[in-house]
Amino acid sequence: xxxxxxxxxxxxxxxxxxxxxxxxxxxxxxxxxxxxxxxxxxxxxxxxxxxxxxxxxxxxxxxxxxxxxxxxxxxxxxxxxxxxxxxxxxxxxxxxxxxxxxxxxxxxxxxxxxxxxxxxxxxxxxxxxxxxxxxxxxxxxxxxxxxxxxxxxxxxxxxxxxxxxxxxxxxxxxxxxxxxxxxxxxxxxxxxxxxxxxxxxxxxxxxxxxxxxxxxxxxxxxxxxxxxxxxxxxxxxxxxxxxxxxxxxxxxxxxxxxxxxxxxxxxxxxxxxxxxxxxxxxxxxxxxxxxxxxxxxxxxxxxxxxxxxxxxxxxxxxxxxxxxxxxxxxxxxxxxxxxxxxxxxxxxxxxxxxxxxxxxxxxxxxxxxxxxxxxxxxxxxxxxxxxxxxxxxxxxxxxxxxxxxxxxxxxxxxxxxxxxxxxxxxxxxxxxxxxxxxxxxxxxxxxxxxxxxxxxxxxxxxxxxx
Numbered sequence: 001x002x003x004x005x006x007x008x009x010x011x012x013x014x015x016x017x018x019x020x021x022x023x024x025x026x027x028x029x030x031x032x033x034x035x036x037x038x039x040x041x042x043x044x045x046x047x048x049x050x051x052x053x054x055x056x057x058x059x060x061x062x063x064x065x066x067x068x069x070x071x072x073x074x075x076x077x078x079x080x081x082x083x084x085x086x087x088x089x090x091x092x093x094x095x096x097x098x099x100x101x102x103x104x105x106x107x108x109x110x111x112x113x114x115x116x117x118x119x120x121x122x123x124x125x126x127x128x129x130x131x132x133x134x135x136x137x138x139x140x141x142x143x144x145x146x147x148x149x150x151x152x153x154x155x156x157x158x159x160x161x162x163x164x165x166x167x168x169x170x171x172x173x174x175x176x177x178x179x180x181x182x183x184x185x186x187x188x189x190x191x192x193x194x195x196x197x198x199x200x201x202x203x204x205x206x207x208x209x210x211x212x213x214x215x216x217x218x219x220x221x222x223x224x225x226x227x228x229x230x231x232x233x234x235x236x237x238x239x240x241x242x243x244x245x246x247x248x249x250x251x252x253x254x255x256x257x258x259x260x261x262x263x264x265x266x267x268x269x270x271x272x273x274x275x276x277x278x279x280x281x282x283x284x285x286x287x288x289x290x291x292x293x294x295x296x297x298x299x300x301x302x303x304x305x306x307x308x309x310x311x312x313x314x315x316x317x318x319x320x321x322x323x324x325x326x327x328x329x330x331x332x333x334x335x336x337x338x339x340x341x342x343x344x345x346x347x348x349x350x351x352x353x354x355x356x357x358x359x360x361x362x363x364x365x366x367x368x369x370x371x372x373x374x375x376x377x378x379x380x381x382x383x384x385x386x387x388x389x390x391x392x393x394x395x396x397x398x399x400x401x402x403x404x405x406x407x408x409x410x411x412x413x414x415x416x417x418x419x420x421x422x423x424x425x426x427x428x429x430x431x432x433x434x435x436x437x438x439x440x441x442x443x444x445x446x447x448x449x450x451x452x453x454x455x456x457x458x459x460x461x462x463x464x465x466x
Contacts, residue, residue, distance in 0.1 A: 068400070069409060070386035070393070072247045072369075074280030075400040079323060090318025094307025095299070096131050101306035110321035116328055117287050120253055121271055123264035130289040131311050132275070132321045136246035137165040139272025139288035141312050144169050144208065146270055146290055147240035149297040151204035154240070157196065158208040159188035161216065163244060166208050175206070184437040185364055186210075186218030190228050197232040205229065205239040211262060211271075212248030215389050216362070216436075217369030217396075219248060219260050226267060241268040246286070247396075249273040252366060254333075254340040259366040269294060275320065278339075279327045280399065285320035339399050343368040346406065347397040353410045359417070360432055360442035368397045373430040373442075375413065376420040384409060392435045 038053075065075055094100035096107040096114065114130045133139050140163070147154065156175045158166045161182040170177035178200070181192040188209065197205060207229075209220040222243070229239050243249065245262065250273050252259045262271065270290035275281050299310040331339070347368040354361040354372055361372040374393040375381050386393045395401075395409070421429060431443035438446045 064385060065400075067383060067405070067409070068385045069395040069397075069405070070384065070388075072274075072277045072396040072398060074276075074278055074398045076398075077280035077282075077327065079282060079326065082319075082322060082326060085319060085322060090322075092132070092316040092318045092321065093314055094302065094305045095310050097129070098308045099306075104318070106318040106321050109325040113287065113321050113324045113328065114289065117273070117289050120250070121262055121264050121289060123289065123291070127292055128264070128289055129292045129295045129310070130287060132316065132324065133272070133286040133288055133311075134313065134317070134320075135276065135284040135286045136163070136244065136272055136274040138312050139246075139270075139274075139286050140165050140208070140242070140244055141169055141172075142288050143242035143244075143270035143272055143290060144175075144206065145173065145298065145312075146294045147206035147242055148173055148175055150240050150269075150294060151206055151238075154204035154206040155200055156206045156208065157193060159186075159210065159213075159220070161186040161188075161213040161218065162208055162210055163214045163246070166244070176203075182213075182218075184435075185362075186213040186216030188220045188225070190221070190224050193225065194228045194232055197228065197234065201233055205234055207239060207241050209241060209243050209268075211243050211245030211252065211260075212367065212369070215369075215387070215392070215394060216371050217248070217364050217367035217394075219252070219364070219366060222260065222262070222266055222268065236267055239267075243268055243271040245271055246274040247277045248366070250278050250336075251340050251343075251368070254337040255344070255366055256337075256341050257366075264289075264291070275324050275327075278398075279324060279331075281320065281323045281327070283317065283320060283323070285317065285324065287324070343397050343399065343401075346401060346403065347395075349403065350395060350397060350406045350410070353406065354413075357410060357414045358429070358442055359413070360429065360436065360440050360446075362436035362440040370395045370397065371436055371440075373432050375416065376430075377416060380412070380416055384412075390435065391430060391432050 068075060088104060090104055090106050091102050092105050092107050092110055093102050096110045099105075099107060110132050113132060114128075115125060117130070118125060118128045133142070144156065144166070147156070154175075156170050156177040157180055158170075158177065159180045159182045167177060167179075169175075178196055180196060181189040183189050207225065209222060209225060211219055222241070225241070243262065249262060249271060252262055270288060272288040273286055275285040275287060276283065295310050299308045302309045344366075347363055347370055350370045351361050351363040354370070359372055361370055363370050371392050371394045374388045374391050375386065381388060381393065386395070397406075429443045431441055431445060433441040433443070433446055
């Protein structure tokens with residue numbers, strides 16, 4: 001099957017004519033949205049004209065920003081003070097702890113950011129290594145590579161709810177990968193994991209654990225997985241654990257009600273987070289922290305940059321570490337804590353509002369991801385930038401998501417459902433029991449009581465019996 005490239009980019013609003021340089025909006029396929037073709041024809045354009053193009057583009061983004069609910073990026077930030085840095089190319093090629101001959105770098109900021117995360121996850125400065133990445137996927141690339149280098153014949157275990165990058169990485173590294181079943185919550189099924197480990201106990205285990213799954217925001221139980229490894233006969237020198245904490249890796253330590261402890265005091269090898277998600281950044285970025293003793297297998301001296309090469313990419317953004325440093329310094333511990341609590345509180349509000357409207361929804365403990373039935377209209381999905389998978393969709397309640405936004409979303413969803421599910425005057429809800437459990441489904445068969453919370457007691461009983 002051939003890959004096709006769309007002719008037009010879908011999220012912008014004007015067409016630039018190469019000949020006349022005029023801005024002229026056109027419709028995209030009759031769906032009410034407009035597109036922009038940015039033709040580069042070799043002509044030189046004035047600063048005024050280019051500024052007009054960017055102004056139109058910014059205007060086209062505002063309606064999307066006001067209804068951006070489905071993806072875990074924080075759109076509430078202000079980095080105007082850092083604008084002068086855009087006049088410089090900053091490149092952090094090489095090992096941030098060794099420096100390099102590329103003197104226009106920001107490795108001092110980078111190491112400061114890394115130290116902050118090392119402290120957050122309880123690992124001493126002389127025991128860790130890390131760097132600022134392009135995002136969670138690069139962090140997964142690096143963490144799982146460390147696992148593979150430790151155990152070249154090891155088997156990668158990842159739950160079916162893991163981020164798609166994990167399975168792509170397994171293909172890239174030609175690793176044997178076994179997909180582990182997930183519980184309804186999205187958490188890794190430790191019954192299945194134990195059975196798979198026992199069936200393959202002749203090979204070391206490389207385990208990807210999710211600190212917040214992509215679709216449901218579930219947190220894998222690190223303590224239980226470590227217990228399972230021990231019961232299955234895997235000593236500490238026969239397994240490697242990588243934690244994908246893209247969104248929740250930074251949120252969990254600041255939860256008021258407490259939560260699973262993410263710490264290097266447990267036998268984990270690496271943790272990664274995305275900097276553009278909870279913290280908020282105008283460019284994709286992230287952080288990976290690993291145990292220092294694992295890095296030597298990857299490191300090579302590179303004379304050209306007078307540094308050590310231990311990162312996935314060569315050239316690395318020197319701006320991203322400064323954005324992260326500025327963000328952490330500006331917010332402070334209490335600022336981050338308050339933002340975490342507000343996101344969790346607003347997610348519970350949304351879940352309750354959906355329940356009151358008779359719409360089945362699920363919200364995992366310690367999560368800001370609300371899962372519900374997928375809207376039947378693609379235009380509605382696009383209008384609210386919802387992320388969907390199968391019969392379900394979700395809203396990730398980030399800092400820019402206000403109560404007013406959530407109220408508007410629920411009101412519009414309720415109104416549209418009355419149209420979508422109309423058949424002979426009877427409204428019918430989709431059944432999503434297989435995805436979120438019968439207790440969270442509002443279809444005619446299950447008629448869930450929206451005041452009933454997910455059966456956490458039953459889940460705990462399952463864990464205790466593993």
